[in-house]
Amino acid sequence: MTSIGTGYDLSNSVFSPDGRNFQVEYASKAVEADGTSIGIRCKDGVVFAAEKLVSSKLLVPGANKKIQTIDKHIGVAYSGLTPDGRHFVNRGRSESNTYRRSYKVPISVxxxxxxxxxxxxxxxxxxxxxxxxxxAIVGGxxxxxxxxxxxxxxxxxxxYYGAATGKGRQAAKSELEKLDLPNISARDAVKAAAKIIYTAHEDSKDKDFELEISWVSTSETNGLHxxxxxxxxxxxxRLARDDEDEDEEMQED
Known part of the structure; x- marks a missing residue:
């Protein structure tokens, strides 16, 4: 039996006859409509990168960040609805603080x-x-x-060693698979992350975006996000744009 959602997508607590929760599927569609976010687990830390689509030239640069800190040693990058992301991060901070008060040590990732x-x-x-x-991509x-x-x-x-979510996740995953993820350094991962975000942005070239990149590294940040x-x-x-220009020239030739 195949369901098309009619009657089974009105309540979050009801399964369709073939076992689907349409409200969860609709939530995933909201994620796919937003910019790409990626995470890279390297030999000395974790790197996050996010493509924050700019819907208006009037917006203040740097506002509504897609990458945030949960604890000193844990970061998160997310794609989807920004208010939901804020609530998710605030819940993570609350859980982290509760754990620290209870056990007197930082929470593990x-x-x-x-x-x-x-x-x-x-x-x-x-x-x-x-x-x-x-x-959400959570790491530390x-x-x-x-x-x-x-x-x-x-x-x-x-x-994961490498993860991607959002509109360009498939293109980002293809690029992540080309990296030597267990052995790449955090500094090299930052440059690779920028290139991947620019590659994933190709389907949305008519929209401006801000690139956000953060890291948690034992060698670069002393374990802090x-x-x-x-x-x-x-x-x-700059390296990402240069690579993009070279690819366009090769396609023209």
């Missing part, structure tokens, strides 16, 4: 991913709420080393 995934999944169970309209460095996870609107989560220095960001963007 795997624990925060598990807790946030459970929270997101709870929003798929009741008719009084709706699923989160974001897919703890005692066991760098870790990277993706949390979907369904509450499912997986560990920070946005990359301005000079490194500018260098990464």
């Amino acid at each position: 795997s624990s925060i991913a598990d807790r946030l995934a459970g929270y997101v999944q709870a929003y798929t169970l009741y008719s009084s709420v709706r699923p989160f309209g974001v897919s 460095v703890d005692e066991s080393g760098p870790k990277l996870y993706t949390i979907e609107p369904s509450g499912a989560y997986w560990g 920070q946005f990359v220095p301005k000079d490194l960001l500018e260098e990464a963007e």
Whole structure:
């Protein structure tokens, strides 16, 4: 039996006859309509990058960031609805603070991913709420080393070396697969991330965007989640644009 959503997409707590939750699927569509976000797990840390689409020239540059900090050693990049992303991050900060007060140590990356995934999944169970309209890439460095996870609107989560979400996720994943992810350094990953975001943006060339890149690295940031220095960001963007221009010239030839 195949369902088309009619009658089964009115409540978040009802399955269709073939086992689908249409509200979760609709939430995933909201993610696919937003800019691309990626995460790279390297040998010495984690790098996040996000394509923040600019809908108006009147917007203040740097506002409504798609990359945020959950704890000193944990960052998150998300694609989807910005208000949902803010609530997701605030919940992560609350979980992190509660864990630190209870156990007197920072929360591990795997624990925060598990807790946030459970929270997101709870929003798929009741008719009084709706699923989160974001897919989040959560990563950081703890005692066991760098870790990277993706949390979907369904509450499912997986560990990755490289992850992508948003409109250009397929193109981004193809580029991520070309990298030597377990052995790449954080500094090289920053440059690769910029190139990947520019590649993924090709389908939305009619829209302006801001590139956001942050990292958590044992060698570069002493294990703290920070946005990359301005000079490194500018260098990464310049290299990405140069590669893009070279590709266009080769296609013309």
